[in-house]
Amino acid sequence: MSRSRFGITMFVWAAAAMLLCTPQGYAENSVPEISNIGQILSYRNTAGEQYYALRFKADRLPAASHAGEQIAVLFDTSASQVGEHRVQALDVLKAFLTELPNDATVAIYAADVQCTPFVSEFVRPQSREAKLAVESLATRAPLGATNLGQALKTAFQGLQKAQPRSIVYIGDGMSSARLISLPEMAQLTQQFASNHIPVHSYGVGPRKDLQMLDTLAVYTGGIVLTDLAEGKQDLPTIVGKELAQAVQAPVFYPESIRVSDKQLHLNTTRALPVRSDRETIYLARGEMNGKLTVEFSNRQLEGIWKFNVPASQAVNSFLAVPWVNYQSGQELGVAYAGQRMMNLARTSHEEHMAQLEFAGTQAIRSGNMEQAARLGNMLQQLDPGNSRADSLLKLSQKFQNDQLAQADTKQPAANAPAPATQKADPQPPIDDAISKVEQLRQIKGAQMKIEVSNAIEEARQISTDNPDGALGVLKRSLNFLKSTSDIDIDLRQQLERRLNNMMVDVRSQMEVAETRRIRQQQQIAQLEQQKRLVDQVLLEDEKLEQLIDRVRSLIQDGKHGNSDAYEEAEAVSRVAVNMEPGNGPATAALFTSEAAGQLDKVFRMRSLRADRFLETLYQVELSHVPFPDEPPIRWPSAPVWTSLTERRKKWAAVDLHRNSPAEQRIFEELQKETEANFPDIPLSEVMTYFSELHNITILINSNDLGEDGLTVDEPVNVSLSGIKLKSALNIILKPIGLTYVIEDEVMKITTTAKAEEIYSTRVYPVADLVISVSTQQSSVGSSQGGFGGQQGGLGGGQGGLGGGGGFGGGGQGGFGGGGGGGQGFFNVAPEMLMMNSAPPQKAKAKAAPQGKAAAQKPEIKPIQDGEMKAILDGILGETETKSKPAQFQVQDKPFQFNNSTIEQLKKKPVTVQ
Numbered sequence: 001m002s003r004s005r006f007g008i009t010m011f012v013w014a015a016a017a018m019l020l021c022t023p024q025g026y027a028e029n030s031v032p033e034i035s036n037i038g039q040i041l042s043y044r045n046t047a048g049e050q051y052y053a054l055r056f057k058a059d060r061l062p063a064a065s066h067a068g069e070q071i072a073v074l075f076d077t078s079a080s081q082v083g084e085h086r087v088q089a090l091d092v093l094k095a096f097l098t099e100l101p102n103d104a105t106v107a108i109y110a111a112d113v114q115c116t117p118f119v120s121e122f123v124r125p126q127s128r129e130a131k132l133a134v135e136s137l138a139t140r141a142p143l144g145a146t147n148l149g150q151a152l153k154t155a156f157q158g159l160q161k162a163q164p165r166s167i168v169y170i171g172d173g174m175s176s177a178r179l180i181s182l183p184e185m186a187q188l189t190q191q192f193a194s195n196h197i198p199v200h201s202y203g204v205g206p207r208k209d210l211q212m213l214d215t216l217a218v219y220t221g222g223i224v225l226t227d228l229a230e231g232k233q234d235l236p237t238i239v240g241k242e243l244a245q246a247v248q249a250p251v252f253y254p255e256s257i258r259v260s261d262k263q264l265h266l267n268t269t270r271a272l273p274v275r276s277d278r279e280t281i282y283l284a285r286g287e288m289n290g291k292l293t294v295e296f297s298n299r300q301l302e303g304i305w306k307f308n309v310p311a312s313q314a315v316n317s318f319l320a321v322p323w324v325n326y327q328s329g330q331e332l333g334v335a336y337a338g339q340r341m342m343n344l345a346r347t348s349h350e351e352h353m354a355q356l357e358f359a360g361t362q363a364i365r366s367g368n369m370e371q372a373a374r375l376g377n378m379l380q381q382l383d384p385g386n387s388r389a390d391s392l393l394k395l396s397q398k399f400q401n402d403q404l405a406q407a408d409t410k411q412p413a414a415n416a417p418a419p420a421t422q423k424a425d426p427q428p429p430i431d432d433a434i435s436k437v438e439q440l441r442q443i444k445g446a447q448m449k450i451e452v453s454n455a456i457e458e459a460r461q462i463s464t465d466n467p468d469g470a471l472g473v474l475k476r477s478l479n480f481l482k483s484t485s486d487i488d489i490d491l492r493q494q495l496e497r498r499l500n501n502m503m504v505d506v507r508s509q510m511e512v513a514e515t516r517r518i519r520q521q522q523q524i525a526q527l528e529q530q531k532r533l534v535d536q537v538l539l540e541d542e543k544l545e546q547l548i549d550r551v552r553s554l555i556q557d558g559k560h561g562n563s564d565a566y567e568e569a570e571a572v573s574r575v576a577v578n579m580e581p582g583n584g585p586a587t588a589a590l591f592t593s594e595a596a597g598q599l600d601k602v603f604r605m606r607s608l609r610a611d612r613f614l615e616t617l618y619q620v621e622l623s624h625v626p627f628p629d630e631p632p633i634r635w636p637s638a639p640v641w642t643s644l645t646e647r648r649k650k651w652a653a654v655d656l657h658r659n660s661p662a663e664q665r666i667f668e669e670l671q672k673e674t675e676a677n678f679p680d681i682p683l684s685e686v687m688t689y690f691s692e693l694h695n696i697t698i699l700i701n702s703n704d705l706g707e708d709g710l711t712v713d714e715p716v717n718v719s720l721s722g723i724k725l726k727s728a729l730n731i732i733l734k735p736i737g738l739t740y741v742i743e744d745e746v747m748k749i750t751t752t753a754k755a756e757e758i759y760s761t762r763v764y765p766v767a768d769l770v771i772s773v774s775t776q777q778s779s780v781g782s783s784q785g786g787f788g789g790q791q792g793g794l795g796g797g798q799g800g801l802g803g804g805g806g807f808g809g810g811g812q813g814g815f816g817g818g819g820g821g822g823q824g825f826f827n828v829a830p831e832m833l834m835m836n837s838a839p840p841q842k843a844k845a846k847a848a849p850q851g852k853a854a855a856q857k858p859e860i861k862p863i864q865d866g867e868m869k870a871i872l873d874g875i876l877g878e879t880e881t882k883s884k885p886a887q888f889q890v891q892d893k894p895f896q897f898n899n900s901t902i903e904q905l906k907k908k909p910v911t912v913q
Helices: 023-029 084-099 128-139 148-158 182-194 210-220 236-248 314-323 339-366 369-382 387-409 430-462 467-483 489-559 564-579 584-623 638-647 661-670 683-694 702-707 725-736 752-756 773-777 830-834 840-846 850-855 866-876 899-907
Strands: 004-011 034-044 050-056 070-076 105-111 115-117 165-171 199-203 224-226 256-259 280-285 291-297 302-308 673-682 698-700 715-724 738-743 746-751
Touching: 034 314, 050 291, 050 314, 050 339, 070 084, 070 148, 084 128, 084 165, 084 236, 105 128, 105 148, 115 148, 148 165, 148 182, 165 236, 182 210, 199 210, 199 236, 210 224, 210 339, 224 236, 224 339, 280 314, 314 339, 314 369, 314 489, 339 369, 339 387, 339 430, 369 387, 387 430, 430 467, 430 489, 467 489, 489 564, 489 584, 564 584, 661 725, 661 738, 661 746, 673 683, 673 725, 683 698, 683 715, 683 725, 702 746, 715 725, 725 738, 738 752, 746 752
Parallel strands: 070 105, 070 165, 165 199, 199 224, 698 746
Antiparallel strands: 004 034, 004 302, 034 050, 050 280, 105 115, 256 291, 291 302, 673 715, 738 746
């Protein structure tokens, strides 16, 4: 048996879609060219009549929408459905409902003498109503016979026309209550096909009418599954899943069929539906010239199949059986719903032939030559070239001839002489021995033929999924055939040819499958490459669009006052230009953002220049405005500055963190002495010892230790005494790469790397970093020209605030500065402020040599001046002492020459007289 290649080209209304279309869009637009692997089975009998089986399948069909599909389930509850068959049927029904999509709807019927619905309307397959219907079917008693025709009509009437529809039958297919006639079956199948309603079946029961189920499936576009499958294929879950997939698979319903060879006659005049999950098989007879073309078409779709005709094979003798009762022009004929059902027909035919051959052999052995001749005629009618049929007929004819010869020898002639009285020797039964040997050879040949047929069928079934295993089966059968010597040579050669042809077919199928696999991988690789390119282009376009939107948003922010947004927009636009140089929107975005940013800078600089010019003119005018000399500037004495410095020491470093009482106690315990005598003690026990000794909580972070390959059992070998707990911990932990941190009111033992990741906020005075010491020395009252110093005061020039010789009229001095400014009225030395409270001799005693003063720490004495002490208390917010105003003190708040004072002066109106 050889396989041939054939192609299928299917077209739709629109042109071919691109390779990167979605499945839905693909189904709606076009079906590209598909290369299928098909087959023609051929058989020629001894009379020269040629029989064929045209087998083809579409690998891909336009996907039909199955959303909201209505499914009518006919469950056979007749008397034949009992025992294990009933359990299997119920399990298949449950699995089928489970595998259906949620958007499908089902109606469940019990089919026996009457067709009884178990749901009032179509329901979801996993709904509570569907489960109750299945439970009711399980409790229904299997009684009566089945009226399958009435059940199919009832299910058809319940289906709505506006939605996709299908019928699923679970039963044995035997309509015993009322047989379906051939015209009625033709009408039913035509009605289902015209409405695109496929009928799917699962044959289960002790006796099954597979021809009925095949006819329904072939002429309506359904499939047939049976309980004859072996292994896992007969599991309810597998069967239910196959039925659910068949319900959702697309079906092509052609309206006409045309065969290129006019001498070829099909066994049906209808155009059979074509599926993608099973083969469509036409039986034909006649003569073909080597090539054949079959065309299907309807108003929407057209399919063309081309075949190469193989040589005839004796193993396909079953193809002649359906034509025994064929009538020319009949609408329905024997049908096989796919390769699986055709294999069942082949096996059934071969088993029937083997039974006839065995019965004929038994008839020969028992001497019943009439029955042997009758069986031989039956075999010859079913298989005209059957060698066993010829043997049975020859043996029976020989027996009849021998009987006639013996009858002739028993009647002597009238004038014949009398026979001699000599006694003859007994002759051995030569004919009987030869006959027995011949019978044994024929029996062995029949057995070998059955074994070879079984091996070929097994190889055919597994060749698609496991071609190597199929070759192994055929080789073993061929070796066994060659080792057998007690069969006819002609039969041996015939069986060897069958096995060799099948091996050639399997190897050819392997090559074709490998070629198809390589082609599919190439197509998949091309599709993936094109998809990646398209995805990359789409991603780049999307990213570019996002960048342009970002530039647009930043420019809008710049228009609303954010000057930095223009520069950021320019940077983003440059990224877009670099991504795709020459892109129009990206180039325009760069030009716009850069121009807008430059214009914004120009406008801001011009505005700032105008504001600064006016502010400078205002400052010039303000510098010519004198200010009154009341209240005077009073500077505290040196002891006051010293006291202020000493009192603010505790604010020298400001810590924003406030330790809790528990943390403060841990810090205090770290400064206390401890004892540490640990001879190879684990780290965990050491920390427990310190925790109990100092009454603090110590936790070891084992996770951090594990990251560095350490454990809590690291040995500690130290002997320390009289040292602080802080030092003891450092001595113990540092050698093994650990340290401690105080956090969350406990002490944590962790690694040095983890401790460096923990930060705390501290505030320190940095005035010395901002203002140098030399700058501070030339501050207020300095001889180097401090606040209005040697060469000019606040307003510049050679004098003080008002120019000239200073506000107080004192030479070249400034606003109380040095360099001859002693003539100013308010230029009072700080020592004079203490003349009423400090005797002159004390003041002289304070004047010590500079070297000695630098060596000794200045002694802080209490301030005797009541006025200074009041000022100091006012600054510090304290009221320890009260004193009367000193001499020359004005009863007003001290004048502070700072920024706030200047701002207040600016706000006062200037009156020019």
